[in-house]
Amino acid sequence: MKSFTTRVGSYFVATLLLAAPLSASLAGELHALVRDQKGQPVVDAVVLAMPTDRRLIEAPKPTRNIVDQINKEFLPYVKPVYVGSLVHFPNKDNVRHHVYSFSPAKKFELPLYEGAAAPPVLFDKPGVVVLGCNIHDWMIGYIYVADTPYFAKTGSDGLAAIRALPAGEYVVRVWHPDMEGTEQATMKQLTLGADVVTTEQLLSLKPTFHIPRQSGSHGAGYH
Amino acid sequence: MIAFALIPFLMALAVTSPAQAQWSFDAQAGLRQDSNLDNARADDILSDNAFAATVAATQTTFFDRGDSLSWGGLAATESYARFPGLNNLALGGFAAFRHKIGLGAYAPWLRAGWSSSRLSYVNNVRDGWLHRADFAAGKRLDERWSVSANYRFEAHSATTQAQAEPGVSGDAFSGHAQTLILGTEYAAGAGLLLSAGGFARHGDVVSIGRDDDRVLAAAKAAANDGVFGADRYAYRLVGTSCGLAFGLGVALGPRSRLTLDVQRQVTHAAGDNNYAKGIETLTWIGSF
Structure with missing residues (x-):
């Protein structure tokens, strides 16, 4: 799958990699844009960032x-x-x-x-x-x-923002209820620093159909 | 009748169980065209259009595991363009218990239902009670397809008329019949529902025709019928009908839809009184 990543603040990344013990104290953001095969923004896609170094996973604040x-x-x-x-x-x-x-x-x-x-x-x-x-x-x-606390869901504009990410190497993947293929196929390696990194994901969505709210009453109308 | 015995028990269960009842109100209004309203052979066929409307109030009580008991009352009316003697009002009640075999949208279900209506016609020789018992089963196959089978027993008890022919009962409008209906539905889109089905019915039919000794000999009852003309008789015959029906439903919103149903059937009745008919119905259905 064709994908590309734009890194902002990449200047800092090399420094951060050399100073790994300090990385957890720096927080960055990942902005993801998810589009479908027609180029349209995809709503309700879950974007996940899994740190390569699992020690970077911090317990999230309790939320309801x-x-x-x-x-x-x-x-x-x-x-x-x-x-x-x-x-x-x-x-x-x-x-x-x-x-x-x-x-x-x-x-x-x-x-x-x-x-x-x-x-x-x-x-x-x-x-x-x-x-x-x-x-x-x-x-x-x-x-x-999610197996990582670093995730966000896209809105109607196809955008999701994962904030407060410790600097480091991440595998970013996307899931959507209607996606064709697997999450693994969407995996991308990203390096995050203290700034905003943007990425774009292309998902192929299959046509789906849900049980309709209304149904008929077959058998009731025979005369 | 198992259904009749079950209903009081189920209603008692509804009262004593920790369930919650919900009211719903349904309304239907539509036009129906019947190509052979009098169930007659070729020479005597009369067609007509009717306006039909129904309102119903239903209380449904859900139980754990998806079972439900619904009961309520309805009022229905029909108004005919050419034969106003058939205009009628029906007032009745119904109850049904639905059991889901398992959990989820694809679990098969069973339903037993009963309904009774008092029918009042302008031509009051047809007045009487219509009782129906239904036993149905169905299953959703996937998001689009569902199938069902329905066995129905119905009994119509009309006012007995004086003998029109010596030695032949005048109780022409009473009768009973059994019907087996197999149907399927296909959701072609979020608001577009297609249906198809077939049915076989065996029991009494009322066929209208001129004085005919052969038909009279086969009839269980016969009566003068003022609706279709002074020279017409209503014959109650035992017959078997088979038919196919196709439907198209279009959602107009979350609470209403428009349906078009087309039905074709043939009947083979005693006395070689065979006939065919087609019925088309356009109905608006609202649920509140």
Whole structure:
């Protein structure tokens, strides 16, 4: 896959590599632009940066991770979390939901509940977790359980920014629910310093179709 | 009737279980064209268009594992262009229990349902009760395809009329029938749904025609029918119908859709009273 990287502040990189013990004290940013095969920005892509030196991984500050259920949809559609995170599934609809996942990364079930009655779910294994509702078959959502705390999700402009990255060598990869191929195929080696590094990723998206919200009533209309 | 026995039990279960009921309101309005409204042989065929509308209120209670019990009431009306004697109002109730075999969108399901409606026609010899029991099963195969099978038993008890012919019952508009329906749906797009199905129905049919000794000999009942003309009789015959139906549904928004259904069927009835018909229906459906 054709890709290119623009490095800003590369002047500092060589210095940082020579002074590795100091690198953790310097924080940089990675800005990623994700486009599809038509050149259009890709929303809801998860961009991940894994340091080559795993010692650079710092435990992230605790955050409250939430996947809402609003108007019988999961919001956000894609939620990236760091492995070991708890995720809350508040139901803001006036009907009850029954959230479940069959995914190997996390099999779980939150039987019928309303409001904030469901306990948070621990996502302790990296991977993709597909969410569904046993009552409303069209509801679908994704939790991406990341093996690195350095990740961000693209917005509608296809841009994602990963901040506070310790300087060092990183393998950057991208995941999207509709991507063709594997995350591994998107891997790129980047060197990050104390400044902003930008990268662009090209994803090939396959056409996907979700269960429609409305269905017919076949068999009811025979005269 | 297992379904009749199950409904009170299931309703009691709904009351005692930690489930939550939800109300929904549905409305339908549309036009229907019937190429052989009187179920007649070639010489006596009469067609007509009708406006039909239905409103229904449904309370659905969900249980763990995706099972649900729904029940409610409905009001429906039909208004015919050429034969106003068939204009009618139906008031009724229904209940159904749906069981999901497993978890998730692709789990197969079973449903048992019952409905009863009181029918009131302008031509009141047709007035009566229509009872239906349905047993259905289905499965979503993938995001686009789903299949279902439905067995239906229906019984119509109309007001018994005086004998039009000596020795032949006048209860022409009562009857019962069984129908097996197999159907599939295909979501061609986010708001575009295609459907196809076939059905076989065996039981009583009401065929309208002129005085015919051969048909009369095969009829279970016969009555004068003022709707289609003074020289027409309604014959209740045992018949078997087979048909195909195709549908197209277009979403107009999150709560409404427009459907076009086309149905073709042939019926082989006692007394060699065979006929064919086509029905086209254009319906707006709203859910609130």
